[in-house]
Amino acid sequence: MRVGVLTGGGDCPGLNAVIRGVVRKGVQEYGYAFTGFRDGWRGPLEGDTVRLDIAAVRGILPRGGTILGSSRTNPLQQENGIRRIKESLAKEEIDALVAIGGEDTLGVAARLADVYGVQVVGVPKTIDNDLSATDYTFGFDTAVNIATEAIDRLHTTAESHMRVLVVEVMGRHAGWIALHSGLAGGANVILIPEQRFDVDQVCAWVTSRFKASYAPIVVVAEGAMPKDGDLVLKDESLDSFGHVRLSGIGEWLAKQIERRTGKEARTTVLGHIQRGGTPSAFDRWLATRFGLHAIEAVHDGDFGTMVALRGTDIVRVPLSEATSKLKTVDPRLYAEVGVFFG
Amino acid sequence: MRVGVLTGGGDCPGLNAVIRGVVRKGVQEYGYAFTGFRDGWRGPLEGDTVRLDIAAVRGILPRGGTILGSSRTNPLQQENGIRRIKESLAKEEIDALVAIGGEDTLGVAARLADVYGVQVVGVPKTIDNDLSATDYTFGFDTAVNIATEAIDRLHTTAESHMRVLVVEVMGRHAGWIALHSGLAGGANVILIPEQRFDVDQVCAWVTSRFKASYAPIVVVAEGAMPKDGDLVLKDESLDSFGHVRLSGIGEWLAKQIERRTGKEARTTVLGHIQRGGTPSAFDRWLATRFGLHAIEAVHDGDFGTMVALRGTDIVRVPLSEATSKLKTVDPRLYAEVGVFFG
């Protein structure tokens, strides 16, 4: 039996751990052969493959990124995309496919299974942890640790200077990274995409914080939006070269706070460092177990499924669940954390 | 309403996060006053208290250890111990008590509730993660990360020299830290207390590993025992709790491997660094939520309970569950991980 493996979408710490788990168990326990496809669905679309055996997965466990490469190539947006993939898999004599990716990647996998009966098992991947089918996705814990460590560092400046520190973290549609890292980092304000925020309320927290102890730290998800949204997101300030200057929500918020409270504010935009580097121990554990269970599903012939975490167990759910519902932050959970604001 | 708080047993990253969560929510939402007791049950036994308010818990979130101090003082082993605690609590006008600790600490709490009707809520703490009532306990994730990072470092020596590297990690009765860090660190052998190991099998894995690639890393829980164990592992020294010290399995195993395979072996004993330092983001999240939910249980009058993690939810379980059953590694889980041995 020959099994294809591919990784799609944004990179995420733990992808290599999944690949290693799939291949180690597939080769040693089931005697499978493997074909790696490069750069997500681009691989089967263009017949771009890579050797994938025990030697190829040696030493990759602690490495971030993916040895298979990744891309956002979406065959659903290409002419005959799905059919061409079907043909490519046939040509490579692939009996089953393990697709590791997010909503888009698994959406294609579901189509392949539905339309052409391709034997697919999915492994969910989203650094934003916004998939309702699983308690956690790998990569998220690493991102939260990185953001938390950054917030920890900012505390020392906050303690020594009278400056508001704004940290912009990942999260376009869901505020999980902001919520977890903000709580873990002891932030004084946490803003998430699920709830439009009131700049005056933010400024009130900032001001009360200054009175109570030292300078506040504000964590804002990149997708967070103020209540009076689009209109206010203009900024006339000039940078040091005399030109108009603005970036994302973090920079915008810092300016608003400066203007309204009279306190200096500084912004850090963590960007891609949140998704890079070696995975945390939890993510290695989760990703490895996802890999082991995915190949077990292949062996069981349990196709059209996706592995998921429930409590401490790895379970299988229909592949369609991967794309069914965005897991956003429950307002009650957000309220629970609010006791630390201000 | 006045609430007492104490931390008992070995220190564990996250204790301060629990205390902070309890106090922040208790003061701000419910208007409670707090009394901290020093060094676990020694505090109420001797009437040793400490101020505990918003200012006292400021900045303690990222700090390991416990601002209340800890000890293994067990009133069950003292004359009239339980009664004296009851009296001490009455004298301090404590209406309810939040007890944070492991099997021993919560066992005393359960007795106080049963015998004297003391209003107690428990928060479970064991760095070994060996409590069946909760999916995870705080401190465990930090310990696993520390051990994993240590194993990561050893890989570079393993790649450059022909030396077997043995790492002894915590875990007297349960192998969770060994299992998680061994898997996350890519160890080639993992030995846990739940299954007596065969030294010849270990040596066979070591030898096959040398043939396949480079030098092997062996992770061994401090409580792991060889099949023909008892005789060779005696150590006459007693620790302060009067128990025979079981230390030294790592060093012992390294010598056995040297003798039987002819390969050099080196040992690292991580010891207390596994339970020290700043908690991981996950442990801060979990511990903080435990604290918030514990004080909510106090507010709800839901005494005799303990908070616990189930999936991503914090639930309440009877305090008696804390001591009912040791959560050991399931043999099937251990077998699942075995695909990476050798």
Place this chain on the structure above:
Amino acid sequence: MRVGVLTGGGDCPGLNAVIRGVVRKGVQEYGYAFTGFRDGWRGPLEGDTVRLDIAAVRGILPRGGTILGSSRTNPLQQENGIRRIKESLAKEEIDALVAIGGEDTLGVAARLADVYGVQVVGVPKTIDNDLSATDYTFGFDTAVNIATEAIDRLHTTAESHMRVLVVEVMGRHAGWIALHSGLAGGANVILIPEQRFDVDQVCAWVTSRFKASYAPIVVVAEGAMPKDGDLVLKDESLDSFGHVRLSGIGEWLAKQIERRTGKEARTTVLGHIQRGGTPSAFDRWLATRFGLHAIEAVHDGDFGTMVALRGTDIVRVPLSEATSKLKTVDPRLYAEVGVFFG
């Protein structure tokens, strides 16, 4: 003898280590008493003092920031500023002053010594390492480690995607942090304030890098400038809210690269996290020794001096050297590192 201590300018990992070294040795070896002044020169200006004894400096070694607080208050820009400080020191019965800070702070110290004969010893502090009188300043090593770790993380994205990654690091006038972290992080382009860069050359390196292996990482100091400088620093691009968007040189450069090479580019702005958190071991060592030697200089009556590192020795140099000459990156050193570009 009573010694005053203050910390001025931007915070910097290691400030607390200096304070601890000064106080420990001053009290234990020389029997001195200490007065801490809050927030740099604001402290003596406003008579704002803080207790400073052995207990006050306990446990501060690993903590970033400064327990004395800091500010950029400059008495040279205030009416009678220097005289008011002189009077304040007299009122507090300060016999000698240890001033820890950068160019500005030590400039004031030099004036106090020159004009009023105040007995001052300086300790140099600049996270940018741009002081010619000393081989290294504390805080720099920490900043370089943080930036290097960030670059390390970006490599995994670079390996998995076809994206140029731009990292903006500190350094307005000197490129030391960019140079050291860029070299240590294996960056493919390093841009420093000392040499105006040619955007076309940068794009040529980017393009050649893509051909040779995987996506390039560009490290740019915040003070780096393109050859045709001011004019091109306009940017018409719109952000996701439909508004003009631009921030610093990193963001600007990323846009230029996208436009000229057709490759996607992403920016990370590390900001204040570079100066926060626990100091590296080297910075703790250097800062502690600076503290020990500063108080020794006080004891020797060797005033008007500043401690400095030469090789592995701590020496004393005239306080005036602190402000005499900016230490910028030698063009030959920059050329030496150029072998790794592209």
Place this chain on the structure above:
Amino acid sequence: MRVGVLTGGGDCPGLNAVIRGVVRKGVQEYGYAFTGFRDGWRGPLEGDTVRLDIAAVRGILPRGGTILGSSRTNPLQQENGIRRIKESLAKEEIDALVAIGGEDTLGVAARLADVYGVQVVGVPKTIDNDLSATDYTFGFDTAVNIATEAIDRLHTTAESHMRVLVVEVMGRHAGWIALHSGLAGGANVILIPEQRFDVDQVCAWVTSRFKASYAPIVVVAEGAMPKDGDLVLKDESLDSFGHVRLSGIGEWLAKQIERRTGKEARTTVLGHIQRGGTPSAFDRWLATRFGLHAIEAVHDGDFGTMVALRGTDIVRVPLSEATSKLKTVDPRLYAEVGVFFG
């Protein structure tokens, strides 16, 4: 021109950075070809070579260990060892050799140069930093950071329990790692091989520390010895180099402290994790520059030399200096640090 490269002795973070620096500059600036020899002098002795070009050194900068492997094979202890190496180099058409290693490795290099006129440039390597010819050697800073982080973690246990914590770090003949990490970690006692220690004095510091604040941390170099030492510290086991193993001073000392002070004591033996994992930014900088300057020395025909750090400059010194004198801790420096004991 063809240049051979080898790495000998214990592994050390930064070895790969040296190799990369040598090869990058050698190929790009001088057009040299390279031959890597495996496992130190075993490579040329047995004609075991490995491809070494730009592609081979890609991505190795952040990796600990050495891609060339290492061993302690010493041709001076083999019949005709030096001559066989000379012949092997001739057979491989090696024009010049870059030897990276410690006292033993460079001693062989010096003999090759003296006896056979082999064109050798040396790069010094010792994680113990005990080489008098250079201010620092790479690997040392990484080891100190690892040990310091471990000590940081132990502080939280020390603050929460009444336990003496003993940490055994590397350093057989020189106490640099103990001194730097002990100072940076805020240890209360530091014991080094250069000065035999008095157990009663150690116990006095331990006792006074308990009175002043909380539990003490004792850092002891593996080669430190008590005043009445030799008798109690025998260990019959021999390591692979035929030397008596000196391990166990940490465990021994902990037992002595328990016995004499009545306080519980715990030991951590860091072992090989001190020399593993990714190099610190400083070590990458130093090692890379050593590599660049070594190949420049080859290009200049300046053979029989070794690169060394003096202040911030890389200089060349005679190869013989590598083995001439052990750099031990100056008693005055040790005394300077003593202000923090107890």
